[in-house]
Amino acid sequence: xxxxxxxxxxxxxxxxxxxxxxxxxxxxxxxxxxxxxxxxxxxxxxxxxxxxxxxxxxxxxxxxxxxxxxxxxxxxxxxxxxxxxxxxxxxxxxxxxxxxxxxxxxxxxxxxxxxxxxxxxxxxxxxxxxxxxxxxxxxxxxxxxxxxxxxxxxxxxxxxxxxxxxxxxxxxxxxxxxxxxxxxxxxxxxxxxxxxxxxxxxxxxxxxxxxxxxxxxxxxxxxxxxxxxxxxxxxxxxxxxxxxxxxxxxxxxxxxxxxxxxxxxxxxxxxxxxxxxxxxxxxxxxxxxxxxxxxxxxxxxxxxxxxxxxxxxxxxxxxxxxxxxxxxxxxxxxxxxxxxxxxxxxxxxxxxxxxxxxxxxxxxxxxxxxxxxxxxxxxxxxxxxx
Numbered sequence: 001x002x003x004x005x006x007x008x009x010x011x012x013x014x015x016x017x018x019x020x021x022x023x024x025x026x027x028x029x030x031x032x033x034x035x036x037x038x039x040x041x042x043x044x045x046x047x048x049x050x051x052x053x054x055x056x057x058x059x060x061x062x063x064x065x066x067x068x069x070x071x072x073x074x075x076x077x078x079x080x081x082x083x084x085x086x087x088x089x090x091x092x093x094x095x096x097x098x099x100x101x102x103x104x105x106x107x108x109x110x111x112x113x114x115x116x117x118x119x120x121x122x123x124x125x126x127x128x129x130x131x132x133x134x135x136x137x138x139x140x141x142x143x144x145x146x147x148x149x150x151x152x153x154x155x156x157x158x159x160x161x162x163x164x165x166x167x168x169x170x171x172x173x174x175x176x177x178x179x180x181x182x183x184x185x186x187x188x189x190x191x192x193x194x195x196x197x198x199x200x201x202x203x204x205x206x207x208x209x210x211x212x213x214x215x216x217x218x219x220x221x222x223x224x225x226x227x228x229x230x231x232x233x234x235x236x237x238x239x240x241x242x243x244x245x246x247x248x249x250x251x252x253x254x255x256x257x258x259x260x261x262x263x264x265x266x267x268x269x270x271x272x273x274x275x276x277x278x279x280x281x282x283x284x285x286x287x288x289x290x291x292x293x294x295x296x297x298x299x300x301x302x303x304x305x306x307x308x309x310x311x312x313x314x315x316x317x318x319x320x321x322x323x324x325x326x327x328x329x330x331x332x333x334x335x336x337x338x339x340x341x342x343x344x345x346x347x348x349x350x351x352x353x354x355x356x357x358x359x360x361x362x363x364x365x366x367x368x369x370x371x372x373x374x375x376x377x378x379x380x381x382x383x384x385x386x
Contacts, residue, residue, distance in 0.1 A: 102143055102146070102284055102285050102288045103146040103147060104146060105124055105126065105146050105160075106126060106127075106149065106150050106153050108126045108127070108153065109124050109125065109126030109127075109149065109153070109158075110124070110125060110126065111124050111125075112125065112191075114161075114187065114188050114191045116184060116186075116187025116190075116191065117175070117180070117183045117184050117186075117187050118172055118175055119164050119165075119169065119170050119172045119175065119184060120169060120170040121161045121162060121163075121164065121169045121170075121184060121187075121188055122142070122161065122162040122167055122168035122169045123142075123160065123161045123162070123188055123191075124142055124149070124158075124159075124160040124161075125157070125158065125159050125160070125192065126153050126157075126158055127149070127152060127153030127154065127155075127156050127157050127158045128153075128154075128155070128156075128157060129154075129155040129156045129157055130155075130156055130157065130196070130197070130198070130221070130386065131156070131157045131159060131189070131192070131194045131196070131197035131198070132156045132157070132158055132159070132197060132200060132382060133160075133161075133185065133188075133189065133197050133198070133199050133200070133209075133212075134148065134149065134158065134159070134160045134200050134201075134205075135161070135163065135185075135199065135200070135201040135202070135205030135206075135208050135209050136160075136162070136163065136166070136167070136202060136203070136204075136205050137201075137202045137203020137204040137205045137206070137228060138166075138203055138204050138270070138302060138305060139203075139267055139271065139289060139293075139365075140203075140289055140365075141162050141167030141168070141289065141292055142160040142161055142162045142167055143288070143289075144202070144367045144368070145158075145160050145200075145367065147367060147371040147375065148200065148367065148371070148374070148375055151375045151379055152379065155383075155386075156382070157192075157194075159188065159189070159192060159194070159197075161184075161185070163181060163184075163205070163208060163305075164176060164181050165297070165298070165300075165302070165304060165305070166292075166298070166301060166302065166305075167292055168292070171296070171297030171298065171300065172301075174304070176301070176304040176305050176307070176308045177308040177311045177312055177315065178207040178208050178211040178231070178308065178312045179211045179214075179215070179312070179315050181208045182208060182211035182212035182214070182215050183215070185208065185209075185212045186212065186215065189219075195219060196219050196220075196221055197219065197220065197221065198220070198221050198222040198223065198224075198382055198385065199212065199213065199222075199223045199224065200223075200224040200226070200378055200382075201223075201224065201226060202226040202227060202228065202366065202367075203226075203227065203228045203364070204228065204305055206225045206226065206227075206228045206229075206230055207228070207231060207312060209223065210225070210230045210233070210316070210350070211312075211315070211316075213326055213328070214316075214319050214324065214326070217326060217327065217328065220326075220328050221328060221385050222329050222330075222331075222381065222382060222384075222385045223326070223328055223329070223330045223331070224330075224331045224333065224378050224382075225330060225331070225332050225333070225343060225346075225347055226333045226334070226343070226359075226366055226374075227333065227334050227335050227338050227339040227343060227359075227364050227366060228339065228343075228364075229339075229342075229346055230316060230346055230347075230350070231309045231310075231312035231313035231316055232312065232313030232314065232315070232316035232317040232320070233316050233320070233346055233347075233349050233350050234345055234346040234347070234348070234349035235342070235345060235346065235349075236313060236346075239342075244273060244274075247270075247306065248306050248309060249306070250303070250306070251303030251304070251306055251307050252303070255303065256299055256300055256303065259299055260299070261294075263290050263293045263294045263298075263299060264286065264287075264290040264294075266299075267286070267289065267290055267293060268286065271286060271365065274338060274363050274364035274365065275363040275364065275365055275368075275369060276335065276336070276338070276361065276363035276369060277363070277369060280365070280368055280369045280370075281365050281368045281369070282368070285368060316350075320349075320350060325350060325351060325352050326350055326351035326352070327351070327352050327353065328353070329353045329355065329381075329384075329385065330351045330353060330355070331354075331355050331357060331377070331378070331381045332344040332346070332347040332348075332354050332355070332356050332357070333356075333357045333358065333359055333366070333374070333377060333378075334358055334359070335358070335359050335362040335363045335364050335365075335366055335369070336358050336359060336360050336361060336362055336363075337361075337362065337363045338362070338363045338364040339364070341356055341358065343356070344356030344357075355381070357377050359373050359374050359377065360373050361373065362374070
């Protein structure tokens with residue numbers, strides 16, 4: 001479900017070339033957002049020179065012969081109000097088709113908000129059979145997993161939460177270290193009375209999934225880790241030296257002010273730089289996720305996920321130093337144009353049974369760039385444990 005139409009403050013596309021209508025002080029004006037668009041999108045100025053405002057419409061109408069000569073102040077105010085409503089409705093309804101949505105989850109899925117561990121998590125659940133927990137990362141929400149959920153729900157119970165502070169989950173003041181978020185997931189699973197499960201994780205979801213597996217290793221039957229490092233595990237210190245990862249240290253009040261109202265610009269950088277082919281992270285998906293991250297508190301919570309990395313690294317190193325290892329089968333996948341086989345290098349530092357794999361023709365955003373290739377690797381691995 002797209003959130004673009006859920007708030008009057010959200011941008012609404014109003015023609016095929018993508019200009020937006022902004023509502024400012026009861027007036028409508030066009031502007032070009034070429035800098036905000038993803039690669040491959042049409043660029044250009046608003047094709048019309050202006051938008052007819054309510055005041056201008058009233059002025060023109062008052063000059064017509066058919067308008068009564070005497071108009072009281074009350075009648076004029078009512079006329080302005082009615083014309084304003086009609087003009088705004090026409091701008092967004094007549095000039096453009098309805099906004100399409102990102103791929104929805106299968107019809108049998110339901111959503112549920114689960115209160116646990118000091119937060120409320122938005123969760124999608126559907127299907128039948130052994131449970132599998134799908135964990136998303138930064139720049140997306142649980143919505144990213146719709147194609148995989150559709151491929152699994154015939155023979156799996158698929159549980160897809162939005163992580164703490166992300167998507168449609170609540171925005172608590174703290175608790176963004178991944179061990180604490182592992183406890184969030186324990187609460188979700190307990191709400192559905194799940195005793196054993198598999199994990200499929202991507203990006204920051206890897207870090208939450210890893211923490212959960214260290215907490216309840218006897219309950220995790222299989223684990224898929226996709227295209228992101230785990231703090232404190234394997235070549236973590238070397239990975240941090242990559243200049244593309246400057247955002248790991250980006251956050252705080254001033255940074256939040258910088259991106260306020262510019263969430264799309266900030267997120268486009270990730271969707272573009274970490275893609276093998278940025279056009280595959282399509283415009284509808286970009287609009288959808290940008291709207292989610294523009295929700296009150298969302299960018300603050302997102303930055304808090306990264307700010308917790310030092311604590312996450314310390315927690316994971318302590319776990320490893322105690323002689324622990326994950327013993328369940330692990331599939332470590334990297335995008336061919338992103339993390340590649342490095343994902344397996346990371347996981348072999350913490351797990352004893354690791355199978356490596358590469359999602360072909362893909363960068364970091366595996367479910368947008370090559371969902372079929374991702375599913376072809378993940379589904380047989382999960383079924384092998386049945």
